[in-house]
Amino acid sequence: MREESRAKRHRQIEEAAYRVLKRQGYGGASMLAVAKEAKASNETLYRWYGDKRGLFKMMVEGNAKATTAALEAAIGRGADPLSTLEQIAPVLLSMLLGERAIALNRAAASDESGELGATIASSGRESVFPLMETLIQNGLQLGVLAAPSAPMATEWFLSLLIGDQQIRRAVRAMALPSEKEIRSRAATTMGAFRKLCAV
Structure with missing residues (x-):
């Protein structure tokens, strides 16, 4: 199977797994149920993912991929920590x-x-969190950020950005925010974080 076709098939299987997960919960989301939903063979799923935990591990990693990739790239090129957080904030919150x-x-x-x-x-x-801590630690070392520690500054940033929104979404007390609302929250977070930590 060509790499492009394989990647497309992975996406189809993972979309099927999300549908099964919503209907049957994690306990009921067997590899066989996902295979049937995706119109794939059970053998293919076990060969590609190992087991159910392997499948869901890949789904979680795939969901966080845009954030981790952006953080890794920024750290690798020594990008400005505050500018990077500004770019990452709406991506992370959307995810x-x-x-x-x-x-x-x-x-x-x-x-x-x-x-x-x-x-x-x-x-x-x-x-995600260790990468964010590394980025903030770089900022502390460069003298563009000031905080008791990188882990504490990371917690401050994430608390400002996320607050209780994910819990409220999970219990259906909050609707999916619009892109405008996401960007507004990210901008407010950055304003507050700069007041807390920017030198």
Whole structure:
């Protein structure tokens, strides 16, 4: 299978997995159920993803990919930390409040095994947050940011940006925000973060 066709098939399978997840929850989202939904063979799913946890791990990583890629690129080229945070903020907020992240979080909340929650933590939060801490640490070392520590400044930034919005989305107390609302929240966050930490 050509790389382009394989990537397209991966997307189709993952979209099918999201549909199964919404209908049946994580416990009911078996590899066979996903294979049937995607009109794929069960063998293909096991060959490509290993098992159910592997499939959902790839889905979580795929959801966070734009944010992690932008952070890695900015760190690699030594980009200005504040400018990078300004660019990252709406991307990260859109991802965290988007339908896919919310579907995963709703399913994780009802998953008594804790497996999906652990997958989200290791493949989402634990891949994005260290990169953000590295970016902010660079800012502290360059003297363009001031804070007690990079982890604390990262927590401040994320609290300002996200607050309780993801929880409110997960419990259906908040609608999906528009792009304008996302950008407004990101701009407000950056204004507050600059007052807190910019030198």
